[in-house]
Structures are given as C-alpha cells and as structure tokens.
Amino acid sequence: MTFPAGAVTGRSRVVAALPVDGGWGVVVAETPFHPLDTAWPDQPGDTGVLRWDELELPVADCVTGAVPLAGGALLTGEDVPVRRGDPDWAWLVVHVLERRVPEDEVVELDVEPVRRRALSAGHTGCHLMALALNGALADRWRKDAPRTDALGRPDFDQLAITGSRIVPNGSVDTYRIGKSLRKRGFVAEGLADELDEITTAVNGRLAEWIAADAGVRLDVPSEELTARRLWRCDLPEGKASLPCGGTHLRRTGQLGTARVRLELSDAGDELVVETRVESA
Numbered sequence: 046m047t048f049p050a051g052a053v054t055g056r057s058r059v060v061a062a063l064p065v066d067g068g069w070g071v072v073v074a075e076t077p078f079h080p081l082d083t084a085w086p087d088q089p090g091d092t093g094v095l096r097w098d099e100l101e102l103p104v105a106d107c108v109t110g111a112v113p114l115a116g117g118a119l120l121t122g123e124d125v126p127v128r129r130g131d132p133d134w135a136w137l138v139v140h141v142l143e144r145r146v147p148e149d150e151v152v153e154l155d156v157e158p159v160r161r162r163a164l165s166a167g168h169t170g171c172h173l174m175a176l177a178l179n180g181a182l183a184d185r186w187r188k189d190a191p192r193t194d195a196l197g198r199p200d201f202d203q204l205a206i207t208g209s210r211i212v213p214n215g216s217v218d219t220y221r222i223g224k225s226l227r228k229r230g231f232v233a234e235g236l237a238d239e240l241d242e243i244t245t246a247v248n249g250r251l252a253e254w255i256a257a258d259a260g261v262r263l264d265v266p267s268e269e270l271t272a273r274r275l276w277r278c279d280l281p282e283g284k285a286s287l288p289c290g291g292t293h294l295r296r297t298g299q300l301g302t303a304r305v306r307l308e309l310s311d312a313g314d315e316l317v318v319e320t321r322v323e324s325a
C-alpha cells in the first residue's frame with residue numbers, strides 16, 4: 046500500500062484473482078492504487094492500467110474487499126457484512142479488471158495520474174475547508190462543544206457531518222443541523238442570514254492557508270489497509286490533524302485557490318458545502 050505516500054506507480058506480484066461485480070478482482074502484494082472505502086466512501090477509487098506480459102489492462106475501478114480469515118469468498122463494498130477493520134477478516138485493495146490475471150505473475154501498476162492529482166487536490170481542499178468552517182462557526186456555540194478540532198475550535202465538522210464526497214478538484218460535504226447538534230450547544234438561529242459572512246470568512250481563511258504554503262502529510266501507523274491514518278498539516282495557527290484514508294497534495298501552496306459555496310435547506314436542518322479548488 047503506497048498510495049498514502051503519494052505513489053502512482055508500482056510493480057508487484059498478483060496474490061489473488063477472483064470474480065467480482067463487473068469482472069475480476071485482482072489483488073497484489075503492494076499497490077499504489079487507492080480503493081474506495083466501505084465505511085466512509087469519500088474519495089473514489091483510482092483508475093489506471095495494469096501491465097502484464099505484453100498486455101495493458103484497464104483498471105476500471107478500485108474498491109475495498111474483505112475475505113474471512115477462516116476461509117470464504119472475497120466480498121467487496123456494501124456486501125462486506127462486518128465492520129471495517131474487523132480482525133477476523135483480511136482487508137484488501139481490489140483492482141477491478143475485465144479479465145483474470147494469473148496468481149504469482151508480476152505486474153506493473155499505473156494509476157491515472159491526472160485524475161489522482163485532481164482528487165488529491167480536492168481532498169486537501171476538503172480538510173482545509175472543514176477547519177476553516179469550524180473557525181467561522183466557532184462563536185455559534187453556546188457552551189463548550191463536546192469536542193474541539195486540532196486547532197482548539199468547536200468541531201462543527203466532525204459533530205455534524207453526514208457525508209463527504211471528494212470529486213476532481215473539489216468536494217461536497219453535507220452537515221446535519223438537527224436537534225442533537227442544538228442540544229450539544231450549537232446555535233442555529235439566524236444562520237441563513239449569515240451565510241454570506243460565513244462564506245467570506247471561510248474563503249479568507251483558505252486563501253491565508255494557501256499563501257502560507259503549509260506542509261501536508263499522512264501519518265501511517267501500520268501497513269494494514271484499515272490502519273487509522275492521520276492527515277497532518279502545519280498551519281500558521283497550529284498543527285492540524287484529521288483521520289483520513291485518502292490521498293493528498295504535499296503542500297497547501299499547490300492549491301492556487303479554494304472557494305466554498307454554502308447552501309442551507311429551507312428547513313435550516315441541512316448545510317451543504319461545495320468546495321472548488323484550482324491547482325497552482
């Protein structure tokens with residue numbers, strides 16, 4: 046697993062090739078391909094090619110698979126009946142191909158680099174947005190929030206998020222502003238009237254952080270696919286961190302711009318934040 050460090054190429058041995066939805070699921074000993082996560086499907090799986098012999102085989106998708114250690118079939122995506130990381134199962138990166146590649150063959154793996162880079166940019170922008178949004182909403186908490194982010198602000202992002210979708214050069218994050226969030230101290234009154242102000246504050250903070258050209262890295266505690274990896278970014282305000290299974294740029298300055306658009310539902314109970322980034 047070399048994608049957390051940013052790799053897009055590799056050479057490895059095929060350890061399994063099994064039928065899956067849409068073709069064959071090929072598993073190799075070590076891969077640069079990022080798979081869609083089953084538990085938190087935010088960043089899409091990489092696409093690219095697998096070279097074997099004289100053949101150049103398209104990798105149409107890359108997903109997370111699991112096999113019971115006691116024996117059984119390879120399952121992928123929502124078919125996996127246990128929690129992500131269940132120790133009685135082996136967790137695997139599954140490359141979805143149209144045809145089978147024999148076990149023990151050595152193959153070359155090439156992630157489509159332009160799409161990967163755009164997804165990494167979108168993912169880095171997404172995490173920066175989350176921290177900037179926490180900052181812009183910090184004075185909307187009536188009492189001490191039940192948790193704060195790494196910069197010490199009430200963690201609206203982690204307390205309210207219901208879904209995050211990384212797209213090339215952007216992300217769409219959905220937050221629920223319901224009864225339980227209000228009970229925990231978030232003041233939702235008047236939010237609709239302040240959306241422009243909040244948008245300006247978030248965009249301003251993002252521009253500062255991009256100008257600071259802060260270093261970005263992923264801490265990888267172990268080689269397992271389901272290990273709890275940590276995104277780290279040394280911002281002017283402090284060292285930020287967030288749990289993350291995706292891929293990222295190396296510096297915030299690799300983003301040229303990042304801007305958000307906020308949309309609050311008519312009932313005021315759902316906030317959608319669309320982030321768009323441009324590469325420097």
Ligand SMILES: [Zn+2]
Pocket residue numbers: 168172276288289290291
């Ligand atoms: Zn992430």
